[in-house]
Amino acid sequence: MTKHVVNTLCLGWLIVAGGCVETDRSFSQPTSLDAQVRQSLQQWAVVPINPPPAQNPALVALGQALLFDKELSGNRDIACATCHTPATAMGDGQSLAVGTGGTGVAPSRTLGPSRQFVPRNAPTLLNTAIGLPYVFWDGRVTGFGGQFQTPAGAALPPGLPNILAVQAMFPVTNRTEMRGEPGDTDVFGKPNELAQYNDSQWVDIWQAVMRRLLAIPGYQSLFAAAFPGIPSTQLGFGHAATAIAAFETQSLTRLDTPFDHYLRHDDNALTAEEKRGAILFFGKATCSSCHNGPQLGTGNFTDVGVPQIGPGVGPEPPLDLGRGALPDNEFYRFAFRVAPLRNVELSAPYFHDGAYPTLDAVVRHYNDVGVALTAFDSTQLAPDVRATYHGDPATVAGVLQQLDGRLRQPLRLSEAERAELVAFLKALTDPAARNLSALAPASVPSGLPVR
Amino acid sequence: MARHWSVLLLPLSLALGTRVSAQIIPVRNIPLAQGDQFAIFPSANSGMGGVSLALVDSLLDPFRNPAMGARVGAARLFSAPTVYGISRESGGGRTLPLAVLGRAGPWFGGFLGAIQEVDFSGPMPSQIIAFGPRVPGPIPSGAPGSGDRSHGNAYLFGSLGRTLSGGSLSVGGSVLWSHLRAVSGVDLLYPGSQGLAQSGHQLDLRLGLLKEWPGSRSLEALVLHDRFSMTDDVGYLDLFWDAGTQQFVQVPRTEHNLDRVTTTGVHVAYQMPLAASGWRIGWIGTVNVDRQPRIAPDEVVTLPRDQGHSTAYDVGVGFSKKAGPSTFGIDAIYEPIWSTTWVVASAPVVTALGDTISEGGRTSENRFRFSNVVLRLGLSQDVPLADMKQGIGLELGLAVRSMHYRLIAQDHLAGTTQPFRNSWVEWSPAWGVSLRFPGLELRYRGRITNGTGRPTEFGFISGPLNASFPGNVLLAPDTSLNFAGVTTVTHQISLSLPLR
Numbered sequence: 018m019t020k021h022v023v024n025t026l027c028l029g030w031l032i033v034a035g036g037c038v039e040t041d042r043s044f045s046q047p048t049s050l051d052a053q054v055r056q057s058l059q060q061w062a063v064v065p066i067n068p069p070p071a072q073n074p075a076l077v078a079l080g081q082a083l084l085f086d087k088e089l090s091g092n093r094d095i096a097c098a099t100c101h102t103p104a105t106a107m108g109d110g111q112s113l114a115v116g117t118g119g120t121g122v123a124p125s126r127t128l129g130p131s132r133q134f135v136p137r138n139a140p141t142l143l144n145t146a147i148g149l150p151y152v153f154w155d156g157r158v159t160g161f162g163g164q165f166q167t168p169a170g171a172a173l174p175p176g177l178p179n180i181l182a183v184q185a186m187f188p189v190t191n192r193t194e195m196r197g198e199p200g201d202t203d204v205f206g207k208p209n210e211l212a213q214y215n216d217s218q219w220v221d222i223w224q225a226v227m228r229r230l231l232a233i234p235g236y237q238s239l240f241a242a243a244f245p246g247i248p249s250t251q252l253g254f255g256h257a258a259t260a261i262a263a264f265e266t267q268s269l270t271r272l273d274t275p276f277d278h279y280l281r282h283d284d285n286a287l288t289a290e291e292k293r294g295a296i297l298f299f300g301k302a303t304c305s306s307c308h309n310g311p312q313l314g315t316g317n318f319t320d321v322g323v324p325q326i327g328p329g330v331g332p333e334p335p336l337d338l339g340r341g342a343l344p345d346n347e348f349y350r351f352a353f354r355v356a357p358l359r360n361v362e363l364s365a366p367y368f369h370d371g372a373y374p375t376l377d378a379v380v381r382h383y384n385d386v387g388v389a390l391t392a393f394d395s396t397q398l399a400p401d402v403r404a405t406y407h408g409d410p411a412t413v414a415g416v417l418q419q420l421d422g423r424l425r426q427p428l429r430l431s432e433a434e435r436a437e438l439v440a441f442l443k444a445l446t447d448p449a450a451r452n453l454s455a456l457a458p459a460s461v462p463s464g465l466p467v468r
Numbered sequence: 469m470a471r472h473w474s475v476l477l478l479p480l481s482l483a484l485g486t487r488v489s490a491q492i493i494p495v496r497n498i499p500l501a502q503g504d505q506f507a508i509f510p511s512a513n514s515g516m517g518g519v520s521l522a523l524v525d526s527l528l529d530p531f532r533n534p535a536m537g538a539r540v541g542a543a544r545l546f547s548a549p550t551v552y553g554i555s556r557e558s559g560g561g562r563t564l565p566l567a568v569l570g571r572a573g574p575w576f577g578g579f580l581g582a583i584q585e586v587d588f589s590g591p592m593p594s595q596i597i598a599f600g601p602r603v604p605g606p607i608p609s610g611a612p613g614s615g616d617r618s619h620g621n622a623y624l625f626g627s628l629g630r631t632l633s634g635g636s637l638s639v640g641g642s643v644l645w646s647h648l649r650a651v652s653g654v655d656l657l658y659p660g661s662q663g664l665a666q667s668g669h670q671l672d673l674r675l676g677l678l679k680e681w682p683g684s685r686s687l688e689a690l691v692l693h694d695r696f697s698m699t700d701d702v703g704y705l706d707l708f709w710d711a712g713t714q715q716f717v718q719v720p721r722t723e724h725n726l727d728r729v730t731t732t733g734v735h736v737a738y739q740m741p742l743a744a745s746g747w748r749i750g751w752i753g754t755v756n757v758d759r760q761p762r763i764a765p766d767e768v769v770t771l772p773r774d775q776g777h778s779t780a781y782d783v784g785v786g787f788s789k790k791a792g793p794s795t796f797g798i799d800a801i802y803e804p805i806w807s808t809t810w811v812v813a814s815a816p817v818v819t820a821l822g823d824t825i826s827e828g829g830r831t832s833e834n835r836f837r838f839s840n841v842v843l844r845l846g847l848s849q850d851v852p853l854a855d856m857k858q859g860i861g862l863e864l865g866l867a868v869r870s871m872h873y874r875l876i877a878q879d880h881l882a883g884t885t886q887p888f889r890n891s892w893v894e895w896s897p898a899w900g901v902s903l904r905f906p907g908l909e910l911r912y913r914g915r916i917t918n919g920t921g922r923p924t925e926f927g928f929i930s931g932p933l934n935a936s937f938p939g940n941v942l943l944a945p946d947t948s949l950n951f952a953g954v955t956t957v958t959h960q961i962s963l964s965l966p967l968r
Contacts, residue, residue: 050881050882064706064707064708064709064716065706065708065709066708066709066710066711067708067709067710067711067712067717067719068711068712069711069712070712146711147709147711148709148711148714270711282721285814285815288817288818289817289818289819289820289881289882290818290820293820293882310709311708311709312709
């Protein structure tokens with residue numbers, strides 16, 4: 018009997034021992050909000066941003082003066098900061114920008130007689146120095162690896178340090194924004210000499226602006242301090258643009274957001290609602306399929322079904338074809354740059370033409386783009402902009418035809434989820450960006466009014 | 469830093485190890501392979517699957533309960549070099565202990581010293597499927613432990629006891645001090661890390677009692693207190709977008725993680741012969757109370773160990789049968805365990821329902837209810853040689869541990885409650901060969917542990933798993949885990965020499 022038991026046990030043991038296997042298995046555990054969020058962050062390459070290095074103070078001082086000085090405009094009636102004003106987080110708070118000839122200050126600036134809106138919204142200048150590969154809503158200025166592509170082609174002066182400086186070269190050349198129309202006179206009644214050049218005379222326009230600036234003693238000293246060793250005869254508008262970029266880099270980089278604290282491993286930086294919103298942002302709401310990477314955007318162009326508003330850009334006015342209006346970019350018809358999202362709470366109204374006044378409205382749009390575009394309520398636009406809304410069926414159909422495939426089905430976000438998504442978007446705000454009034458100088462070298 | 473789903477910080481001892489068997493009840497909620505790092509003591513029964521409830525383990529008993537040293541006769545020298553390895557190149561370790569047990573009159577005691585080397589567990593499961601950038605290149609300096617593949621530990625054990633009441637009652641006390649610089653598998657708990665520097669200690673204090681009656685009846689009792697304290701400096705390489713150079717850059721970061729667990733326990737065991745010839749029966753009962761204190765914020769914690777406590781019980785019965793040169797033993801133990809961990813708010817926080825949780829209030833709670841079962845059975849056969857003073861012993865054994873738990877996870881911030889159930893089975897075939905000579909015993913023991921695993925790279929682990937270890941851990945990794953099954957193979961050679 019004992020022998021039988023022993024034999025049985027031995028046999029059993031051998032069977033068990035022979036069954037040694039390496040069994041893979043999945044093990045479910047409660048998944049925390051933080052775990053979900055951080056998994057998404059890794060998946061979408063959302064990493065913290067080290068701010069750019071401190072800029073040369075003399076460059077920053079020159080750039081500040083230039084950004085706020087209307088001397089750069091043909092009619093001496095508009096500065097960069099007119100549409101990128103500290104009061105509205107370095108945007109203008111209006112759907113479409115009002116360029117030269119306009120009156121008032123943002124966000125209540127109005128068109129001048131016989132003027133038309135700038136075709137697109139004035140985007141915020143906040144955080145433009147964190148490494149954007151494209152600038153302007155249609156990305157017509159690009160910068161990769163120190164190489165820039167711009168509408169100016171070979172006319173662009175060499176040596177520009179970054180894409181921000183390249184971008185700063187162009188508003189002064191745009192008739193609607195700053196340069197004015199032939200026959201215009203400036204605020205002093207003098208002829209607008211900048212407006213006499215053809216649009217393709219880039220170098221002449223820039224040289225003319227520099228002649229104005231260097232005629233002002235205050236700028237002579239500011240340029241000398243910012244560019245010591247460079248004779249004034251060798252100063253070009255590229256130097257001015259470099260200074261403007263330095264100011265933007267130094268003063269408008271605002272990354273101290275709750276979200277950035279969270280990226281730096283502070284789990285308490287976001288509330289539970291914001292974390293749930295983040296999970297939606299990186300998941301169900303599909304926002305991160307475009308708004309990804311360190312900047313949460315800027316890497317691509319897409320048609321998200323935004324209502325067509327404004328005078329239009331491209332060969333089919335009044336339609337704004339977006340990037341599709343650029344040569345050889347028909348594929349991008351109605352596609353616009355995916356905007357970076359830090360401080361998005363402060364940069365209303367939203368999209369390339371400021372179609373929506375609130376983040377909630379934006380999220381509702383994304384929730385069902387087809388319905389939102391078809392039933393767009395133009396009364397949410399300012400009255401003068403409302404008249405430029407193009408809601409005819411053909412236009413709507415054209416935009417929807419090109420709609421990004423990821424948005425062709427409704428997201429089906431509940432009201433609570435929409436609120437959580439908005440809460441997350443508001444966690445992208447640097448509190449210091451809420452009040453930028455200290456950025457405006459009391460005066461500028463030209464003596465023109467700052468406001 | 470606070471998480472919603474807290475971490476389980478529960479005692480984890482080696483499920484099938486010998487050092488803490490029965491007295492410290494392991495509590496684990498994932499089948500993480502841990503190796504046999506703490507199997508530093510010699511054992512006569514490990515080749516029989518570790519059966520012990522109705523069988524005397526002449527080598528191990530004096531280390532489990534210092535009063536059991538009363539059974540030691542002449543002074544002896546022990547050594548039990550142990551090597552273990554985890555498959556898939558997931559780690560391993562080597563231990564060289566040296567021990568002396570002896571007695572002088574009514575006094576008895578022992579000493580053990582051991583040195584140990586524990587290997588790095590292998591590649592970190594950090595390469596998660598992602599669309600994000602990968603930045604190759606050398607690891608910047610500053611990441612602790614980078615490049616180190618193994619670290620050494622040291623153990624010191626001392627016991628002293630005295631026989632009272634004419635020899636039927638013995639009492640004893642022991643101290644085990646473990647200086648730890650490596651705990652097997654802990655590196656896996658920091659996915660994505662580039663290096664780990666561990667340091668800490670474990671202090672195990674025991675007071676034991678042994679009462680023996682004529683007829684081979686015995687009662688043993690033990691009170692233990694175990695303090696585990698580890699500091700893990702974990703090196704990470706964080707990826708940043710550098711706005712100045714407009715490139716991704718790696719920046720080293722060190723997390724300083726503290727792990728503190730205390731365990732207090734009471735254990736009783738009783739053995740007696742059954743009426744039937746050669747049969748014995750034994751019972752055990754154990755209570756462990758584990759506490760995971762909240763680590764104060766000023767103690768620099770980037771990975772908080774959630775507060776928690778657990779109460780673990782075991783009750784078991786074992787039988788053994790000795791028939792001539794053959795010995796058979798079987799143990800069955802049931803372990804009901806209740807455990808709770810929680811996270812507290814460091815500042816008032818508004819919940820999804822609009823309520824406010826004040827500072828110090830619980831933002832989440834995990835309530836576990838474990839129902840674990842351990843079965844061990846073993847068989848040994850002595851084969852006398854020559855003049856009966858020499859012999860060969862053969863042993864076979866099997867230990868099976870079934871883990872099952874139900875978890876109620878409450879997220880007070882989200883206002884949600886989620887139930888979870890998990891279970892797994894670990895089994896360890898064991899074997900042994902003994903050579904007995906006059907005054908000398910040479911034993912070999914082997915064991916393969918199956919049913920455990922190591923986290924894989926496809927587990928989407930986004931952060932530290934929040935586990936601590938050795939004599940105590942476990943955690944609720946707050947994410948889903950995938951485990952690659954591994955086996956742990958342990959070999960131990962023990963030598964026992966009389967000291968003349």
